[in-house]
Amino acid sequence: MSEKILLIDGHSILNRAFYGLPDLTNSEGKHTGAVYGFLNIMFRILEEEKPDYLTVAFDLHEPTFRHKLYDAYKGTRKGMPPELVEQVPLMREMLTAMGIKTVSMPGYEADDLLGTLARKSEQKGMEVTILSGDRDLLQLATDKVMIRLPKTSKGKTTIENFHTAEVLEKYQVTPPQIIELKALMGDSSDNIPGIPGVGEKTATKIIAQFGSIENAHEHLEEIKPNKAKESMREHYDLAVLSKTLATINTESPLEYSYEEARLGNLYTQQAYELCRRLEFKNLLGRFDAEAVPENTIEQNFFVCSELSGVEALFEKAARNSMAGIALIADKNNVYGLGIALEKEEVYYIPAEGLLSGEYLCEKLRKLGEATVISAMDIKMLLKHVESLEPERVFDLGIGAYLLNPLKSSYTYEDIAREYIGGISIPSREELLGKDTYEKAWEKSSENLGICACYQAFTAYAAREKTEAELKETGMWQVYTDIELPLVFTLDSMEKCGICVKGEELKAYGERLSVRIRELEKLIYEKAGEEFNINSPKQLGVILFEKMGISGGRKTKTGYSTAADILEKLAPEQPVVNDILEYRQLTKLKSTYADGLGAVIEEDGRIHSTFNQTITATGRISSTEPNLQNIPVRMELGRLIRKVFVPEDGCVFLDADYSQIELRVLAHMSGDEKLIQAYREAEDIHRLTASQVFHVPYDEVTDLQRRNAKAVNFGIVYGISSFGLSQDLSITRKEAAEYIEKYFETYPSIKVFLDRMVDEGKEKGYVSTMFGRRRPIPELKSGNFMQRSFGERVAMNSPIQGTAADIIKIAMNRVYERMLREGLQSRLVLQVHDELLIETKKDEVEAVSRILEEEMKGAARLAVELEIDMHQGESWYEAK
CATH class of the missing domain: 3.40.50.1010 (5'-nuclease)
Incomplete structure (x- = not known):
C-alpha cells in the first residue's frame, strides 16, 4: 500500500x-x-x-x-x-x-x-x-x-x-483547464481580474468548446454570446495576465x-x-498524561485535618500580613477551606468532624481582625463569615474585572495566568468535571482539596500584581471607594431580599391567563383560523401571505416577525397590536407570574443575586431572578409591582435619579447651554425641541417634545441616524437633520463625543469621570461594522459608566449612613438609577433625608443631581 x-x-x-x-x-x-x-x-x-x-x-x-x-x-x-x-x-x-x-x-x-x-x-x-x-x-x-x-x-x-x-x-472542464476558466471569469478573492462581462457559465462554455483561451482567441468570431466575443477582442491581454496569475508553479526550487x-x-x-x-x-x-507537565505548585499543597494542627495554622496565619483564602461553599453549606500563607505553603482543611463549617467560619472571622484576607469572591465569604471589614479584605475577582471588564467570567486559572507570571493551572472543570462542590464533597474527591488550594494560592499570589495594576491604571480609588464597599452593600441586599405576596402573585397570573385567552380568541378570529401564535414561521405565513399585510421581510427561514417589524405595522393593523400584547403578556406570565413564585423562599422573600462583574460599563445586574427587568411600559406589566410589599410596620421609599445620564453629559461636555438649562430648571426636552425645531418654547407640541426626548437620550447612547429613524418612524435623512441641528444647538457635546472617539483610538480605552476604564478593541478592527460599534461605545461608555459609578456611590453612602445612624430600615433593591428602601414607619423622615442628601451628594457636577422620591405600601405605589 x-x-x-x-x-x-x-x-x-x-x-x-x-x-x-x-x-x-x-x-x-x-x-x-x-x-x-x-x-x-x-x-x-x-x-x-x-x-x-x-x-x-x-x-x-x-x-x-x-x-x-x-x-x-x-x-x-x-x-x-x-x-x-x-x-x-x-x-x-x-x-x-x-x-x-x-x-x-x-x-x-x-x-x-x-x-x-x-x-x-x-x-x-x-x-x-x-x-x-x-x-x-x-x-x-x-x-x-x-x-x-x-x-x-x-x-x-x-x-x-x-x-x-x-x-x-x-x-465540465479538466483540472488543468481550471486555469483557463479563471483566465476568463477571474477570481476576486485571489486577485485574478478575468475579463469584463464573462461569468462562470459563459467561461465554462467557451473553454469546453475551445479548450484554451489561446484557441478561443484564434476562433474569435465563433465565440458566443457577442458580449463575450467583444470582451475577448478588447481585453485579451487581461485574459493572458489572468492565466499567468492563476497558473500554479509546480517546479519551484524548494528544498524538502x-x-x-x-x-x-x-x-x-x-x-x-x-x-x-x-x-x-x-x-x-x-x-x-505524559504530555501534561508536572505541576510543581501542587508539591506545596498540604491537607490539615486535625484540630490542633488547624489551630496552629490559624495562629500562624494571623501573624502574616496577608492570607489567601478559598472558602469552598455554596449558598447554604461550607465544605472546606483553602488557605495560603505563602506561595510555597498552601493548606486544605476539609469541613468534617470538629472542623465544622461553623468552626471554620468563626476562625476566618477572627483571622479577618488580625490580617488582610485575599479571596476570589468576598461576597461568597460574607454569606458565611460575619463582621469582615472592607479595609481588611481584597477581592481578586473585582480587581480583575476592573482591569478587564470585557470578559464574561473571572476564574482563578485565568487570573493566575494573567497575574502570576503567565502560569497555567488546572481549572475547576478540569479537576471536578461538572460536579458541584456538594457532589465532590459527598464523593470525598481528592481534587476538591486541590481545587481549594489552587484558589487560595491564586488569591495569595495574584494580589500584589493586581493591586499594582489598579494603581498604575488609576483605578485604585474606583476599587477602594466604589467597588469594594459595594460588595458589602450588595451582600446586605441579597441577605435581606424583598417580600412578595404569594397569593397576590397567583391572582396576578390568573388575571394574565384570562387576558391571554381573550387575545388568542381575538387573533384567531381576525386571522380566520387557529395557529401557533408562538411560531414565527406560522405567524409570518398568516400575516404576510393569508392576510396579505404589506411590510413583511422574508428571510431564509420564512418571514421575520421580530418586534421591530411588528411595531411598525401595529398602528395600522389591529391584529398585530393584539399579537404584540399577547407576546408581552405570555412573557410576563412565564417569567414573572410563574417564575417568581418558584423562587420565593421560606421567609416569604425573594433573594436575588446582584452581580458586579457582568457589564462592561459598570452597571449592576440582577439574576436568579432578574428584578431589574420588570416591564414598565404597559399597565398590566407595571401591576406586577403590587406583589412586592414591605414587611409589617414598614413602607417602601423609592428614590430615582432624574435624567442622570443627561446631567452627566452636560457636566462632562461642559456645554454651557445645556448646563444653563438645568440650572434654570427648564424642561430639558421641551427646550431642546424649541431650539432644534426653531419654535418658541411655549409652542412646542407634544410630538416635538417626544422627538427631542428621543434625540436627547439617543445622543447619550451614541445613536446613529438609522437608529433614530427607526425609533421615530421617520426617514434617515430627517433623523440625520435632527442630529445635526442638535449638535448645532449644543456644540460642545459634539466636540466632547468626537474627543472620546479620538481618545479611544489613541489609548485603546475611554474613562468615566471617576477613572473607570472601558477598553474598546473594536476601534482597531478591520471590519467597518465593528469599528462603528466601537465608536458608539467610545461615546456612550464615559456617560453610562459615570452614571453607574454615581448610583453605586449613592448606594454605599445610603447603606453606610443607615447603619451609622442605627436605623432598622434596609436597602432592598436597585434598578439602574432607582433605589428602593424598606423603611420603618417611624424612620420615614430620617430615611427620606438620607436619600435626599446622599444621592444628591454622590457626585459634584456642574449641574445639580435631582431625585424623584415616593412612598407607598407596595413597590407599585412607591414608584
Whole structure:
C-alpha cells in the first residue's frame, strides 16, 4: 500500500476559519478564533486521511512574482484584517510545537509550494491530499492527487473532495483547464481580474468548446454570446495576465525533507502549554498524561485535618500580613477551606468532624481582625463569615474585572495566568468535571482539596500584581471607594431580599391567563383560523401571505416577525397590536407570574443575586431572578409591582435619579447651554425641541417634545441616524437633520463625543469621570461594522459608566449612613438609577433625608443631581 502525504494551505485554511467561525479572544486579549478553527479542521482531516506525512505551506509577506504582476495591473491588493494577521505567527508557533513541518519561500506563494510538493510526491508513488479553501488548486487534481475544499457556514464545516473525475463532473472542464476558466471569469478573492462581462457559465462554455483561451482567441468570431466575443477582442491581454496569475508553479526550487515531514506525536508538552495559554480548553482532552507537565505548585499543597494542627495554622496565619483564602461553599453549606500563607505553603482543611463549617467560619472571622484576607469572591465569604471589614479584605475577582471588564467570567486559572507570571493551572472543570462542590464533597474527591488550594494560592499570589495594576491604571480609588464597599452593600441586599405576596402573585397570573385567552380568541378570529401564535414561521405565513399585510421581510427561514417589524405595522393593523400584547403578556406570565413564585423562599422573600462583574460599563445586574427587568411600559406589566410589599410596620421609599445620564453629559461636555438649562430648571426636552425645531418654547407640541426626548437620550447612547429613524418612524435623512441641528444647538457635546472617539483610538480605552476604564478593541478592527460599534461605545461608555459609578456611590453612602445612624430600615433593591428602601414607619423622615442628601451628594457636577422620591405600601405605589 502506497504512503500518503497531506499538504495544507496554511493561510487559506486560517482565513476560512477566521471568517467562518465566531471570533475568540483569550484573557490576554489575543484573537485566537482562527487558530482554534484551523486546528479543528486539521484534526478532522487527519482522522479521515490518516497520512504518513504532513506539511503546511504559508505565504510570506514579501511580494511574489504574481503579486508584482497584479500590482502593476491594479495598484494594490486587499490585505488581511489585523485580527487575522496577529494569528499567523500564533498558528506557526502551534504547528512547530506539534512537530509539524511548515514551508514557505521568498518569491513563491504557498500554492506554488503545494503544487511542487504534490507533483514530487505523486512521482514518488504517494497518494496526495491537498487541503485548501482556494479553488485554484483544483488545477492540481489527478487520479492520485485529491483536493479537499472546506466550506464553513454557521459554525459548521463541510468538505468537498476532488480527483480528476469530480472536477470534470462539477465544472465540465479538466483540472488543468481550471486555469483557463479563471483566465476568463477571474477570481476576486485571489486577485485574478478575468475579463469584463464573462461569468462562470459563459467561461465554462467557451473553454469546453475551445479548450484554451489561446484557441478561443484564434476562433474569435465563433465565440458566443457577442458580449463575450467583444470582451475577448478588447481585453485579451487581461485574459493572458489572468492565466499567468492563476497558473500554479509546480517546479519551484524548494528544498524538502520527507523525513522531517513524517507525522509523529502531535500532542507534545509544548503544544499542551500553548493550548492552555490560548485557552483552548476543549482541545486539552486530546493530550496524554505524559504530555501534561508536572505541576510543581501542587508539591506545596498540604491537607490539615486535625484540630490542633488547624489551630496552629490559624495562629500562624494571623501573624502574616496577608492570607489567601478559598472558602469552598455554596449558598447554604461550607465544605472546606483553602488557605495560603505563602506561595510555597498552601493548606486544605476539609469541613468534617470538629472542623465544622461553623468552626471554620468563626476562625476566618477572627483571622479577618488580625490580617488582610485575599479571596476570589468576598461576597461568597460574607454569606458565611460575619463582621469582615472592607479595609481588611481584597477581592481578586473585582480587581480583575476592573482591569478587564470585557470578559464574561473571572476564574482563578485565568487570573493566575494573567497575574502570576503567565502560569497555567488546572481549572475547576478540569479537576471536578461538572460536579458541584456538594457532589465532590459527598464523593470525598481528592481534587476538591486541590481545587481549594489552587484558589487560595491564586488569591495569595495574584494580589500584589493586581493591586499594582489598579494603581498604575488609576483605578485604585474606583476599587477602594466604589467597588469594594459595594460588595458589602450588595451582600446586605441579597441577605435581606424583598417580600412578595404569594397569593397576590397567583391572582396576578390568573388575571394574565384570562387576558391571554381573550387575545388568542381575538387573533384567531381576525386571522380566520387557529395557529401557533408562538411560531414565527406560522405567524409570518398568516400575516404576510393569508392576510396579505404589506411590510413583511422574508428571510431564509420564512418571514421575520421580530418586534421591530411588528411595531411598525401595529398602528395600522389591529391584529398585530393584539399579537404584540399577547407576546408581552405570555412573557410576563412565564417569567414573572410563574417564575417568581418558584423562587420565593421560606421567609416569604425573594433573594436575588446582584452581580458586579457582568457589564462592561459598570452597571449592576440582577439574576436568579432578574428584578431589574420588570416591564414598565404597559399597565398590566407595571401591576406586577403590587406583589412586592414591605414587611409589617414598614413602607417602601423609592428614590430615582432624574435624567442622570443627561446631567452627566452636560457636566462632562461642559456645554454651557445645556448646563444653563438645568440650572434654570427648564424642561430639558421641551427646550431642546424649541431650539432644534426653531419654535418658541411655549409652542412646542407634544410630538416635538417626544422627538427631542428621543434625540436627547439617543445622543447619550451614541445613536446613529438609522437608529433614530427607526425609533421615530421617520426617514434617515430627517433623523440625520435632527442630529445635526442638535449638535448645532449644543456644540460642545459634539466636540466632547468626537474627543472620546479620538481618545479611544489613541489609548485603546475611554474613562468615566471617576477613572473607570472601558477598553474598546473594536476601534482597531478591520471590519467597518465593528469599528462603528466601537465608536458608539467610545461615546456612550464615559456617560453610562459615570452614571453607574454615581448610583453605586449613592448606594454605599445610603447603606453606610443607615447603619451609622442605627436605623432598622434596609436597602432592598436597585434598578439602574432607582433605589428602593424598606423603611420603618417611624424612620420615614430620617430615611427620606438620607436619600435626599446622599444621592444628591454622590457626585459634584456642574449641574445639580435631582431625585424623584415616593412612598407607598407596595413597590407599585412607591414608584
